[in-house]
Amino acid sequence: MSKEQKEGFTRQKLDEIIENGAGIIGSVSSTALGFLVAGPVGGFVGAAVSSPITSILKRLGSEVSDQIMAPREKTRVSATYLKSAIMIKERLDAGEEPRKDGFFDFKDNDRPSAETVLEGMLQKAKNEHEEKKLEYYSAFLTNITFDDSIDFQKSITLIKIIDRLSYQQLCILSYISDLNQINFENWGKLFQDEEKAQTHLDFYFEIAELFELSLLKQFNGKLLGGFKNGELTQIGSKLFQLMNLNQIPETDKNLVENKINLIENL
Structure with a gap:
C-alpha cells in the first residue's frame, strides 16, 4: 500500500x-x-x-x-x-x-x-x-x-x-471546591432520627463514598461512623484539576446546593 x-x-x-x-x-x-x-x-x-x-x-x-x-x-x-x-x-x-x-x-x-x-x-x-x-x-x-x-x-x-463516580459526585466535588470547606454538623443525627431524611439517603451515600474514596476529608475533628465537615483531599484536588471540574455548569452545581439546603432545613 x-x-x-x-x-x-x-x-x-x-x-x-x-x-x-x-x-x-x-x-x-x-x-x-x-x-x-x-x-x-x-x-x-x-x-x-x-x-x-x-x-x-x-x-x-x-x-x-x-x-x-x-x-x-x-x-x-x-x-x-x-x-x-x-x-x-x-x-x-x-x-x-x-x-x-x-x-x-x-x-x-x-x-x-x-x-x-x-x-x-x-x-x-x-x-x-x-x-x-x-x-x-x-x-x-x-x-x-x-x-x-x-x-x-x-x-x-x-x-x-x-x-x-457519578456525574452528581463530580458536581459535589466542584461545589465543595468553590466553597473550600463545607459543614455537615447535624447530618449524622438527622439521618438517624428524622424519617423525612431517609428520602435523601441516596445523596448522603454519594457524599459518604467521596470520603471512602479519599477525595474528601474532615478538616476539623472526626465523627465516629460518619462525617461532620469536609474539604477536598490532595488527590481530590488533583482529580478536580485533571478533569477540569471547574467547568461543571453552575446550573448543575445549583442542584447540589439546593439538595444540601433542603436536607439542612428538614
Missing part, C-alpha cells in the same frame, strides 16, 4: 469517528484534525504533527474505528476521543510541550504508558451511561498528557476512581 493510500485510509477512519462522535459533541471539521493524517492528505503543519502523542492518537483512532461496538458505545468512545484530540492539539499549538518522563516511550515488550492510559479511559467511556461525564473524561486524557506529576500507576488508580 502506497503512502497516499495509507493516508487516504486513515482519513476515511477519521471521518467515521467524526461522524460517530457527532451525536454527543456535534459537528467537527476534519480539517481541525488534519494533524492525525500525516503528509499532503492531512495538509497540516504545526507542533501537533511531530508530537509523540500524535502517533498514539493515530493508533488508537484506528482501533476505535475497527472495534465492533453497539452504535451508542461507538458514539461515546468517538466523542471522548475527538474531544481529547482537539484539546491536545490546541495546547500543542499554543506552545505547550507534552510531558518528557518516558510516558510516551515504548518499553521492553510493552507499549507506551500513555497508550495504556488512553485506551483504558476510552474503554470506560464506552460503558459510561452518564454521558455528561464524557467531556471530563476527555479533559483527564488531555491533562494527563502534559502533567508529569501523575505517573502510570497513579493514572490507572485515578481511572478506577473516575469510573466509580
Whole structure:
C-alpha cells in the first residue's frame, strides 16, 4: 500500500469517528484534525504533527474505528476521543510541550504508558451511561498528557476512581471546591432520627463514598461512623484539576446546593 493510500485510509477512519462522535459533541471539521493524517492528505503543519502523542492518537483512532461496538458505545468512545484530540492539539499549538518522563516511550515488550492510559479511559467511556461525564473524561486524557506529576500507576488508580463516580459526585466535588470547606454538623443525627431524611439517603451515600474514596476529608475533628465537615483531599484536588471540574455548569452545581439546603432545613 502506497503512502497516499495509507493516508487516504486513515482519513476515511477519521471521518467515521467524526461522524460517530457527532451525536454527543456535534459537528467537527476534519480539517481541525488534519494533524492525525500525516503528509499532503492531512495538509497540516504545526507542533501537533511531530508530537509523540500524535502517533498514539493515530493508533488508537484506528482501533476505535475497527472495534465492533453497539452504535451508542461507538458514539461515546468517538466523542471522548475527538474531544481529547482537539484539546491536545490546541495546547500543542499554543506552545505547550507534552510531558518528557518516558510516558510516551515504548518499553521492553510493552507499549507506551500513555497508550495504556488512553485506551483504558476510552474503554470506560464506552460503558459510561452518564454521558455528561464524557467531556471530563476527555479533559483527564488531555491533562494527563502534559502533567508529569501523575505517573502510570497513579493514572490507572485515578481511572478506577473516575469510573466509580457519578456525574452528581463530580458536581459535589466542584461545589465543595468553590466553597473550600463545607459543614455537615447535624447530618449524622438527622439521618438517624428524622424519617423525612431517609428520602435523601441516596445523596448522603454519594457524599459518604467521596470520603471512602479519599477525595474528601474532615478538616476539623472526626465523627465516629460518619462525617461532620469536609474539604477536598490532595488527590481530590488533583482529580478536580485533571478533569477540569471547574467547568461543571453552575446550573448543575445549583442542584447540589439546593439538595444540601433542603436536607439542612428538614
